[in-house]
Structures are given as structure tokens and as C-alpha cells.
Amino acid sequence: MESIQIVLAMLLAVVASGYLVRVLPFSVPLPLVQIGLGAVLAAFQFGAVELEPEIFFLLFLPPLLFLDGWRIPKEGLFRDKFVILEMALGLVIFTVIGAGFLIHWMIPSMPLAVAFALAAIISPTDPVAVSSIASRAPIPKRLMHILEGESLLNDATGLVCFRFAVAAALTGSFSVASASLTFLWLALAGLGIGVATTMGVSMAQRWLTRHFGEEGGSSILISLLIPFAAYEIAELVHASGILAAVAAGIAMSYVEMSGKAPAATRIERSAVWNTVQFSLNGIMFVLLGEQLPRILQGAVNSVQEAGHLNPWWLLVYVLAISTGLAVLRFLWVWLSLRWSLLKARRRGERPPSPPWRVVVATSLAGVRGAITLAGVLTLPLFMEDGSPFPARDLAIFLATSVILVSLVVASVSLPRLLKNLQLPEDSSHSQEEDLAKSEASRAALAAVETKRQELVKQDEDKSDLYSEAAARVSQLYQRHIDAVERLASDPVQANALLGVERQLRLSGLQAERAALFRLSRERRISEETARRLIRNLDLLESRQR
Structure with a gap:
């Protein structure tokens, strides 16, 4: 019963956050409002949530990653595939090495393997957090496609590095060859399982529909179950469930383009998935806020492990690590850009160099999120000899704080950094x-x-x-x-004409809908008839808008 109350309280917090973000007199990103509400729930001790990382991964990540893979523009993903792979593979490894040595240098009592584990889990960006920030910042479309593609694919790299760093901390040994083979299996098998799951389920669904018919809701329910199936099958064979969910979503977009689903199913399915996305996104950040007080208390209790008695050193560590991550990301982006421009000039091309603000924005847009939180909570409690895992609470606190700092910095800086940025217009759309x-x-x-x-x-x-x-x-x-x-x-005159036509059409639709509501209230038409006709008008209005 208590678990149900906690879930209902968190859903209520998610609903309240949507209104609070509009009521507050100053602009606050929605994720930060949700984190704050989660901290309020924890302060009132409305049931303590024991966050199990494996359950967290299973319940939240597959559907959200599946939806991101489904809806990400594939043209941008494949057009910039080399840049995305550079960010998803090279940047993560570069960050693990650089941030790992930085953390160990600042906190000598934290073993180097543990420092690398912490660096690995804070290296991947989070697609949910990136999407939340992008909705408030005027990020150029192509840059947004690169950031989304990077955040979808870099999780496997970060988690593999994290897994081997933890193993090195426990056993004292590390094998580059073993790590490389494991990464290849995780990535390739995960991608293959994701695609195979979606295609297999879709073909079976079409066969059953063709021979026995189909209830309208079953297609929607199947689409909700596909990411969980792909994730579980991949985890069963020790592949990357995260990449399997992403690949399943990408494959789903191609299934959708076959046009087999009825129009009504597509409309209803989109509404259901929008609700799932809003709910799960919000609950993740509320959970993060709910965990904050206990994480902070654990870090304060273990700060003496770092050789300092003053808890304010925690703030120094967080700011230093966050700054180091931004600098490492900036260096990688700048070097990658220089290399790309050099290769283009060798081919005889003269591509324009992007404005410096875009380069800086790319560096600050590396927002961390749920994957970092869930991953760092999987740190073992004890070493193989039974002694406590070194600096575990401190590592969890630092990872959580990096999530918050990256959210705040991106939310505050990106809208101001990209404001009034003049870029060449892309007329292709x-x-x-x-x-x-x-x-x-x-x-x-x-x-x-x-x-x-x-x-x-x-x-x-x-x-x-x-x-x-x-x-x-x-x-x-x-x-x-x-x-x-x-x-x-004559685009100017045509746009003016279309604008006036749209206003007139909307006025007519609103009048039609008002008349239907009135007829329904007066019992001159049935509620069923009114609902069906009003739905048609709503669809027409959404198209006009």
C-alpha cells in the first residue's frame, strides 16, 4: 500500500511541476523543478524509496530510449554518423582517462580504479536530459541531431568502461583485450537483438491481424512491450540492453513508414506514448530529488576519507569535476572540428567554420542524467575480502552533483549563448x-x-x-x-494569404465545435455523436496550427 502511495505522490509531483514551471515568475527548467519537488517529498518523509538500479534500468530506460530512437530524424543520424561515433566512442574514452586522473589527483584516498569508475559513469550524456534542455534553448537542428545521436549511443561505451573499472577495483587487474571484445559483443549483439525484436514482433503482429483481425488497443500495447522485450533478451545474453532498446526504436520508425497501421491507431498510439514519455521523464527527475538528502548525508559522513574535515570540500570537488568535464569536451569538439575541416580542405572543399558560440554550446550541452545516477548506484558495497568499497558514498554524491550542475549550467547558459545566433537558413526542410x-x-x-x-x-x-x-x-x-x-x-504574398486563410479556418472550426457542445448539452444529439465529431474537428485544428 505504501508503494502505491509513493507512486501516486510522484505522479502528482510530475503534474504539479508542469504547472509550477509556468507559474514561477522566473524561468526554471522543468527537470530542476521536478528535482526540487522530489527533495520536498523526501523532506516530508513521504515514504523512503529504496532505489534498485536494476529495476530502475528496466522500468524507465527501455521505453524512453526506444521512443528516442523511434522519433530521432534518421537522415541527420546517418548524415553525421562519423561525428556521432567520434563523440559516442572517442569522447567517452578521452573523458574517462582525463577525468579519472583529475579525480584521483584531487582525492588521493580514492583509488585510481574507483576514480576511473566514477569518470566512466559521468562520461555519457543522457538523451532524456538533453531533450529537456533542448526544448528551452534555440539549438540549431543539425547540432541537436548530433547531440541526440551521441546521447543514444554513448551509454554502452560509458557502461563498459564503468564495468571494467569496477572489476579492476575489486580484483586489481585489467585486460584491454578482454574489454575490447566485451565492448564489441555488447554493442553488436545489442543492436542486432533490438532490430530483430522489432522486426519479428511486427511481422508476427501483421500475420495475426491478417488472419484473425485485431483489437485497436492491442497494437498500442504491443508497441509498449517491444522495448522491454528487446532489453530483456539482450541482457539475457549479456549484451547491451540499452543499445537494444535504441535499435528497436530505430527499427520501429522504419516499420511505421511501411504505412500498415491504420490512421486511428497511429493517432492513439502517439497520444499514449506522449503520456508515457512525460510521466517517466518526470518521475526520473523526481526520484533523483528524492534521493538527494540521503546521498548528501552519506557523502558528508565519508568526506573524511578524502583527507578533509570540512564538508565544503565537497563543493570544490563537484565544481572541479564539472569544469574538467566541460574542458575535456571542449577540447575534443574543437580538435574534431579542426580535423574535419582539414580533411574537407584536402578534398578541395571550402566548408564554413561554425561560429565559436556553437562550439562552446556543444561543450556545455553534455548534460548528464538518469543513466549516470542508476549506474553509480550499482557500485558494490564490499570488496572481495569483505571490507567496504572505498569512497562509495563519496562517488555517488559526486556523480549526483555533476548531474545537477550540468543541468543548471546548460539550462542557464545555452539560451543566452545561442540567443540571436545568425546561421545560414536551411531551406531543404x-x-x-x-x-x-x-x-x-x-x-x-x-x-x-x-x-x-x-x-x-x-x-x-x-x-x-x-x-x-x-x-x-x-x-x-x-x-x-x-x-x-x-x-x-511569390512567397511573401503566399504566406500572407495562407496566414489569413488559417485564421478564418480556425474561427470556423471553433464555431463548429462550440455548436456541437451546445447541441450535446441540450440533448439534441447523443454524447457519442458529439464526441466523434469533436474529435475530427480537434484533428483538423491541430493540423491547421
Whole structure:
């Protein structure tokens, strides 16, 4: 019963955070508000949450990573694949080495292997945290695609480094060859299992639907279960469940593009997944806030291990580590950029160098999150000889503090750093949209005419009726084609016209909906009829907006 109350309290905190972030007189990122509410729950001792890292990984990460893989733009992911791999592999290893030596130098009582373990678990960025910050900062689209791709793929690198650092701390030995082979198995097997799970489930679902039909909700439920299946199968064979969930999501986007799912299912599934994403994102940050008081108390109790009696040294460690991570990230980004420009010039190209603000923003956008928290909590309690694991509480506190500092720094600095940044306009998106509208409308016109001819052959006596109906339907698609052509010839005038049309159309839709509500209240139409018609109007309005 107490567990249910804790869950309900956290869900209520997530709901409250959505309102608080709008009510507060100053701008505060949503994750920080949720962390604060979690700390409030802990202060009132509304049930202590014993966070089990394995359960945390299973419940929260698979669906969120699956959804990120599903919705990330694949064109950007594959276009910048080499840059993303450099960040997901090279930057993590560079950070582990640099930050590991920095931590051991600052805190000599922390063994080098433990320092490397801490550096490894704070090296990967978090896709959930990155997405939360990106919604408030004017990050260029291409940079956002790189950050999202990096955060989706660098978890495996960081967790492998963390696993071997912990093993070295326990046994006193480390093998580069063994670590390399393990990483290859984790990555390749995880990716393969994720793709195979989605494709296998999708094919089985289509076969069952074709032969036996399908309930509307079952397709949505299956999509919710796929990431858990991919994660569990991968973990069962000691592969990366995280990469399996990401790969399953990427494969799901290709399944979606097959167009097999009904329109109503896609609409309902999107609404369900949006709710799941908002709820799980919020609960993760509320949980982080709920854990803070106990983590802080444990770190204060163990600060003497570092050779200092004053707890304020904890703040020095946190700021030094956070600064070191930003500097290491900046160095890697700058060197990678220089190398890319050099290779392009050798090929005879003259690519423009990005503004310095974009380079700095890339360095500050390395936000840590749930994976760091859950990973550091898996540090063992005891060594193999039964003695306490050295500096465990201190490592947990430092990792948690790095999460908070990275969130605050990115939330405060990125909007100001990128404000009024002038970048070359990317016209490819609008051109693609115009092409899509034009081609889709032409295909629709051809289909309408084909259907009209079929109907006339079946009943020639109604040929005039069919022709009139086809003409009325065709007018709508012809308007789309004319609008695209008008945009190409005179974009300023066309946009002004479309803006006025949109305002008039929205006014008409709002009036229609108000009339339906009134008729329903007056019992002149049934509630079922009103609900169905209002849903259609809502979809039309969302399209107009």
C-alpha cells in the first residue's frame, strides 16, 4: 500500500511541476523543478524509496530510449554518423582517462580504479536530459541531431568502461583485450537483438491481424512491450540492453513508414506514448530529488576519507569535476572540428567554420542524467575480502552533483549563448514539405479520377453525380498544388494569404465545435455523436496550427 502511495505522490509531483514551471515568475527548467519537488517529498518523509538500479534500468530506460530512437530524424543520424561515433566512442574514452586522473589527483584516498569508475559513469550524456534542455534553448537542428545521436549511443561505451573499472577495483587487474571484445559483443549483439525484436514482433503482429483481425488497443500495447522485450533478451545474453532498446526504436520508425497501421491507431498510439514519455521523464527527475538528502548525508559522513574535515570540500570537488568535464569536451569538439575541416580542405572543399558560440554550446550541452545516477548506484558495497568499497558514498554524491550542475549550467547558459545566433537558413526542410504536398496532392487527384471512372462503369446512369462529386473533392487537392506553386513564385504574398486563410479556418472550426457542445448539452444529439465529431474537428485544428 505504501508503494502505491509513493507512486501516486510522484505522479502528482510530475503534474504539479508542469504547472509550477509556468507559474514561477522566473524561468526554471522543468527537470530542476521536478528535482526540487522530489527533495520536498523526501523532506516530508513521504515514504523512503529504496532505489534498485536494476529495476530502475528496466522500468524507465527501455521505453524512453526506444521512443528516442523511434522519433530521432534518421537522415541527420546517418548524415553525421562519423561525428556521432567520434563523440559516442572517442569522447567517452578521452573523458574517462582525463577525468579519472583529475579525480584521483584531487582525492588521493580514492583509488585510481574507483576514480576511473566514477569518470566512466559521468562520461555519457543522457538523451532524456538533453531533450529537456533542448526544448528551452534555440539549438540549431543539425547540432541537436548530433547531440541526440551521441546521447543514444554513448551509454554502452560509458557502461563498459564503468564495468571494467569496477572489476579492476575489486580484483586489481585489467585486460584491454578482454574489454575490447566485451565492448564489441555488447554493442553488436545489442543492436542486432533490438532490430530483430522489432522486426519479428511486427511481422508476427501483421500475420495475426491478417488472419484473425485485431483489437485497436492491442497494437498500442504491443508497441509498449517491444522495448522491454528487446532489453530483456539482450541482457539475457549479456549484451547491451540499452543499445537494444535504441535499435528497436530505430527499427520501429522504419516499420511505421511501411504505412500498415491504420490512421486511428497511429493517432492513439502517439497520444499514449506522449503520456508515457512525460510521466517517466518526470518521475526520473523526481526520484533523483528524492534521493538527494540521503546521498548528501552519506557523502558528508565519508568526506573524511578524502583527507578533509570540512564538508565544503565537497563543493570544490563537484565544481572541479564539472569544469574538467566541460574542458575535456571542449577540447575534443574543437580538435574534431579542426580535423574535419582539414580533411574537407584536402578534398578541395571550402566548408564554413561554425561560429565559436556553437562550439562552446556543444561543450556545455553534455548534460548528464538518469543513466549516470542508476549506474553509480550499482557500485558494490564490499570488496572481495569483505571490507567496504572505498569512497562509495563519496562517488555517488559526486556523480549526483555533476548531474545537477550540468543541468543548471546548460539550462542557464545555452539560451543566452545561442540567443540571436545568425546561421545560414536551411531551406531543404521547406522544399521537402512543398515537394511532399505537391506529389501527395497529384497522387490524390489521379486516384480520385480512377475511382470516378470505376464508379461510372458500375452505374453509368449516375455519371453526372460521380463527376460532380469528383470535381468537388478534386478542388481541395488542386488548392494544395496551387498553394505550393504560389509559394514558389511569390512567397511573401503566399504566406500572407495562407496566414489569413488559417485564421478564418480556425474561427470556423471553433464555431463548429462550440455548436456541437451546445447541441450535446441540450440533448439534441447523443454524447457519442458529439464526441466523434469533436474529435475530427480537434484533428483538423491541430493540423491547421
